[in-house]
Amino acid sequence: MDPQKILEYFQGTLDPNLRAEAEAKLDEIFKIIGFSPILLNISMDQSIDISLRQAAAIYLKNMVVSSWEQREPENPGDPVPFSIHENDKQVIRDHLIAGVVHAPAVIREMLIVVVSNVLKVDFPGKWPEFSLKMIELVQSGEYNSCLAGYLCLYQLIKHYEYKRPEERASLNQIMMGVLPLMEQRFGQLHPDPSQESVSVQKILLKNFFALIQYFFPLDLITKEAFGNWVQVVKAVTERPVPPEVSQASQDDDDDDDDDSRESSIWWKCKKWAMHIAVRVFERYGSPGNVETDYNEFANHYLRSYSGPLLESCFKVLDNYRNKIYVSQRVLQLTLNYVNLSIGHVSTWKYLKPHIEALIRDIIFPVMNLSDSDLDLFENDPVEYLREKFDIFEEFVSPVTAAQSLLHSLVSKRKEMLEKVMTFCMSAFAANQIEPRQKDGILHMIGAVAPVLLKRKNFKHQMEALLVNCVYPMFTSEYGFLRARACWVLHQFSSTRFADIASLSRALEILQQRLIEDTCLPVKVEAALAMQSLVEENGEKGMELLRPQIRPVIIEMLKLVRETENDELSVAIQKLVCAFEDDIAPIAVEVTQHLVETFEKITDSDVSDDDKAVTAMGLLNTIESVVSVMEENKHIMIQLENIVLRVITFIIDKSVMDFYEEALSLVGTLTVSQVSPTMWQFLFHLYHMFERDGFDYFTDMMPALHNYITVDTEAFLSDRKYCEVMFQMCSRILNSGTAGEDPELHAAKLLEVIILQSKDRINEVLPSIVELALQRLTRSINTSELRTMCLQVVIAAIFTSPLLLIPQLAQTTLPNATQPLLDQFLSQWLNDLDCIFGIHDRKVSALGLCTIISTIPESRPEVIARMSPQLVPAMVMTTMKKRKTASSRWKRRPSRVTTLRWTMRIVKLTSL
Numbered sequence: 001m002d003p004q005k006i007l008e009y010f011q012g013t014l015d016p017n018l019r020a021e022a023e024a025k026l027d028e029i030f031k032i033i034g035f036s037p038i039l040l041n042i043s044m045d046q047s048i049d050i051s052l053r054q055a056a057a058i059y060l061k062n063m064v065v066s067s068w069e070q071r072e073p074e075n076p077g078d079p080v081p082f083s084i085h086e087n088d089k090q091v092i093r094d095h096l097i098a099g100v101v102h103a104p105a106v107i108r109e110m111l112i113v114v115v116s117n118v119l120k121v122d123f124p125g126k127w128p129e130f131s132l133k134m135i136e137l138v139q140s141g142e143y144n145s146c147l148a149g150y151l152c153l154y155q156l157i158k159h160y161e162y163k164r165p166e167e168r169a170s171l172n173q174i175m176m177g178v179l180p181l182m183e184q185r186f187g188q189l190h191p192d193p194s195q196e197s198v199s200v201q202k203i204l205l206k207n208f209f210a211l212i213q214y215f216f217p218l219d220l221i222t223k224e225a226f227g228n229w230v231q232v233v234k235a236v237t238e239r240p241v242p243p244e245v246s247q248a249s250q251d252d253d254d255d256d257d258d259d260s261r262e263s264s265i266w267w268k269c270k271k272w273a274m275h276i277a278v279r280v281f282e283r284y285g286s287p288g289n290v291e292t293d294y295n296e297f298a299n300h301y302l303r304s305y306s307g308p309l310l311e312s313c314f315k316v317l318d319n320y321r322n323k324i325y326v327s328q329r330v331l332q333l334t335l336n337y338v339n340l341s342i343g344h345v346s347t348w349k350y351l352k353p354h355i356e357a358l359i360r361d362i363i364f365p366v367m368n369l370s371d372s373d374l375d376l377f378e379n380d381p382v383e384y385l386r387e388k389f390d391i392f393e394e395f396v397s398p399v400t401a402a403q404s405l406l407h408s409l410v411s412k413r414k415e416m417l418e419k420v421m422t423f424c425m426s427a428f429a430a431n432q433i434e435p436r437q438k439d440g441i442l443h444m445i446g447a448v449a450p451v452l453l454k455r456k457n458f459k460h461q462m463e464a465l466l467v468n469c470v471y472p473m474f475t476s477e478y479g480f481l482r483a484r485a486c487w488v489l490h491q492f493s494s495t496r497f498a499d500i501a502s503l504s505r506a507l508e509i510l511q512q513r514l515i516e517d518t519c520l521p522v523k524v525e526a527a528l529a530m531q532s533l534v535e536e537n538g539e540k541g542m543e544l545l546r547p548q549i550r551p552v553i554i555e556m557l558k559l560v561r562e563t564e565n566d567e568l569s570v571a572i573q574k575l576v577c578a579f580e581d582d583i584a585p586i587a588v589e590v591t592q593h594l595v596e597t598f599e600k601i602t603d604s605d606v607s608d609d610d611k612a613v614t615a616m617g618l619l620n621t622i623e624s625v626v627s628v629m630e631e632n633k634h635i636m637i638q639l640e641n642i643v644l645r646v647i648t649f650i651i652d653k654s655v656m657d658f659y660e661e662a663l664s665l666v667g668t669l670t671v672s673q674v675s676p677t678m679w680q681f682l683f684h685l686y687h688m689f690e691r692d693g694f695d696y697f698t699d700m701m702p703a704l705h706n707y708i709t710v711d712t713e714a715f716l717s718d719r720k721y722c723e724v725m726f727q728m729c730s731r732i733l734n735s736g737t738a739g740e741d742p743e744l745h746a747a748k749l750l751e752v753i754i755l756q757s758k759d760r761i762n763e764v765l766p767s768i769v770e771l772a773l774q775r776l777t778r779s780i781n782t783s784e785l786r787t788m789c790l791q792v793v794i795a796a797i798f799t800s801p802l803l804l805i806p807q808l809a810q811t812t813l814p815n816a817t818q819p820l821l822d823q824f825l826s827q828w829l830n831d832l833d834c835i836f837g838i839h840d841r842k843v844s845a846l847g848l849c850t851i852i853s854t855i856p857e858s859r860p861e862v863i864a865r866m867s868p869q870l871v872p873a874m875v876m877t878t879m880k881k882r883k884t885a886s887s888r889w890k891r892r893p894s895r896v897t898t899l900r901w902t903m904r905i906v907k908l909t910s911l
Contacts, residue, residue: 001029006039009026043103044102054110057110061111064084068083089122092118093129096111102144108148138150147203150204157210162214168217183228186204195265205272212276218297223300230309236269237274262327267327280301281301287302335405342413359406359420363444364440364444377479381520381521385563407451417452420444439481449488466488471509474512479521487529489529490532493529510529513526523559528568535574546582553576557597565614566610569617569620572621576625577624588635591626591639595642599646619661622646623664626669633673636673644669646665647681651684651685663696663702679718697746701749708725708753722753726764726767729747732746747772747788759799765804766807769796775789786834787831790827791843791844805854806858819860825866829866832873845877848870849874
């Protein structure tokens with residue numbers, strides 16, 4: 001294979017005019033032996049242009065991710081998926097680590113992913129030399145070699161990340177020698193403030209964090225060794241950042257400079273140090289909250305290390321108090337560490353003298369509206385809302401950490417609630433307080449709302465607090481204060497209002513903010529607060545909002561369309577369910593809004609997780625509207641066409657992320673009636689199933705069941721309906737790959753068809769029975785599937801005995817010595833103990849009755865021969881069915897009732 005030719009192809013991929021042809025050429029040759037090692041050589045060759053090296057490294061990474069591990073075909077008969085040849089794998093293993101050492105950063109990132117994937121498959125079996133090469137690199141004094149060694153070590157540790165302790169022996173053996181080297185290396189590097197030195201320090205800390213993230217190896221990390229690592233964490237946390245980093249653009253507080261400082265290697269190093277401190281404390285160092293194996297370590301940690309590390313946290317917080325830059329992540333982790341310290345007596349002693357300063361100088365400023373948030377609020381309110389409601393942002397936000405710390409403080413320590421509220425009320429009443437500081441005070445009050453509402457000496461004062469401090473903020477000239485007032489009211493929504501006028505006033509104000517306010521975050525917060533307030537206050541709240549429910553719902557729908565906020569979708573859904581009688585006049589309008597909003601969201605990038613969640617919420621809300629309107633035939637006719645539009649959109653566009661919701665909507669539209677339009681849509685479902693809906697058969701089941709049972713006459717009026725059902729069930733039961741749960745649903749659907757149709761489908765009944773019997777002849781792991789296939793045949797015998805019994809008696813399977821009826825009856829009797837539930841036992845009992853009651857002249861010999869077994873089985877099944885029913889109705893059957901049923905069965909069998 002010509003490396004020069006491959007280089008030309010990669011050169012072509014960088015040219016928009018030649019890209020398609022070049023990529024096609026690469027697709028033709030990538031499976032040829034020798035191709036992947038050439039990619040590695042190109043990536044490592046310093047004489048080649050960096051863009052070509054990067055393209056080759058990316059291609060190699062993608063090949064290794066998808067084709068390093070050998071895989072089996074997904075379906076029998078499919079070609080074996082491509083995997084890289086073993087000769088090529090060996091060449092890559094031999095030279096990969098050297099490539100990591102000498103590659104520039106942009107290529108090293110790709111090669112490290114290759115290392116990770118090769119380790120997952122080949123270590124230690126096919127790549128035992130990896131550990132020796134890695135240890136050799138970490139011992140090197142040369143920067144690139146040392147950094148590459150620790151990057152490779154990190155991938156090795158991540159490989160064992162979720163392994164059980166007994167599966168980590170290989171890693172522990174390696175770390176036994178490497179951990180002291182890491183500690184020694186850190187001691188050498190710490191005095192050096194250069195970027196190269198700090199880069200290696202950062203990866204050292206990442207390695208240690210990965211090692212102890214989910215399991216702390218007590219036999220590997222001794223108390224003395226851990227004490228040394230605590231000193232490392234303290235040293236990094238307390239070390240000053242170079243002036244050129246910490247003071248960058250502090251005069252103008254440029255957000256871009258904040259971002260550059262946040263991402264600087266010095267602050268990243270501190271972040272990983274604090275990660276270690278927090279992780280050890282929360283998972284292994286909190287007595288009473290750890291696994292038994294860590295009890296001794298937890299007590300030792302609390303006595304020896306929690307105090308010194310808390311002092312380091314105080315130094316970080318003191319810098320923040322003195323307006324010295326602290327990165328957001330370091331601040332968040334520091335606050336989390338302080339939060340963990342509140343619950344322990346020994347650490348509380350350190351904290352208690354500083355609590356007032358902590359509240360005044362740290363928590364309060366952090367919970368004020370920041371410059372960046374204010375800028376977003378005013379200039380990009382949609383992005384502001386996205387960040388505010390992003391659950392992942394909460395995990396890394398210092399504001400959330402401060403809020404959690406404040407809540408822990410007032411809930412776990414006596415007198416702290418009084419101190420916090422005293423501070424808040426005195427600050428709120430001060431003449432010099434700025435608007436953003438008012439926001440911070442309201443934020444603090446809302447954060448402790450759950451505790452305030454539980455404390456006897458506070459909960460009765462909350463109504464007055466809202467009226468005097470929160471209600472006036474609704475008319476503030478500052479939009480962020482109006483939004484905060486709505487948020488606070490949301491937090492206090494479970495307040496028991498002594499004066500109904502206060503509740504009425506709250507709902508009135510929220511409605512005004514929702515409909516009349518021009519500020520988008522205010523409208524969203526007002527909508528959420530209103531829904532919560534109504535929900536918490538039950539009938540009183542509903543009666544107050546009922547006259548205005550239409551404009552409220554309509555405005556919330558407009559907000560969802562504008563903001564794509566999932567919590568608004570949930571709020572609308574709850575209001576629809578609460579006001580179902582009042583929604584009828586606007587149900588069509590509401591559904592139209594929801595469908596149009598869904599189409600707007602899905603027309604853009606539906607792969608965006610936030611958009612996908614919002615779209616899913618909209619579909620659920622549509623289903624709620626349809627569900628509450630299902631008894632209103634006139635409205636349902638109008639809703640059907642609107643809802644079918646969105647279902648058809650999802651199915652036609654193959655938006656598989658929403659198949660479950662779309663199929664649920666089909667089930668809802670057919671739950672009480674099946675219109676001609678919905679009958680035609682059955683074929684649409686079938687085409688979806690054939691195209692890409694095979695894996696969603698169980699989600700289709702409720703709708704398919706409705707088609708059969710809601711309007712059986714219409715179902716039987718056109719043979720194509722039954723054929724469609726049979727074809728889907730047949731494909732599921734014959735596929736061999738569907739899994740037994742979908743197969744169980746398919747068999748159940750066949751039983752429903754038989755029982756609903758009785759003897760009106762005799763032309764297809766033999767095919768249905770044959771399908772069930774064929775599945776019984778193959779391997780079945782669960783008794784549920786086996787008995788369900790039996791039930792299909794039993795139902796057929798019960799509904800059409802004159803057709804089925806002679807046919808089964810006259811049929812003999814290949815390589816069988818007995819007629820099919822003999823084998824079936826034997827299997828049936830053997831599995832009677834596996835038949836549970838009222839319905840299943842009833843069908844089984846009726847089937848046995850039908851078998852026994854056949855006319856003697858036409859009765860197959862096997863029935864007469866097995867009657868000593870069949871009659872007791874019938875009696876026992878009937879009694880079990882009665883017992884199951886009576887236990888469900890919480891009463892046991894009388895002996896007279898049981899005897900009466902037994903006598904009826906005996907009389908029937910004598911016919």
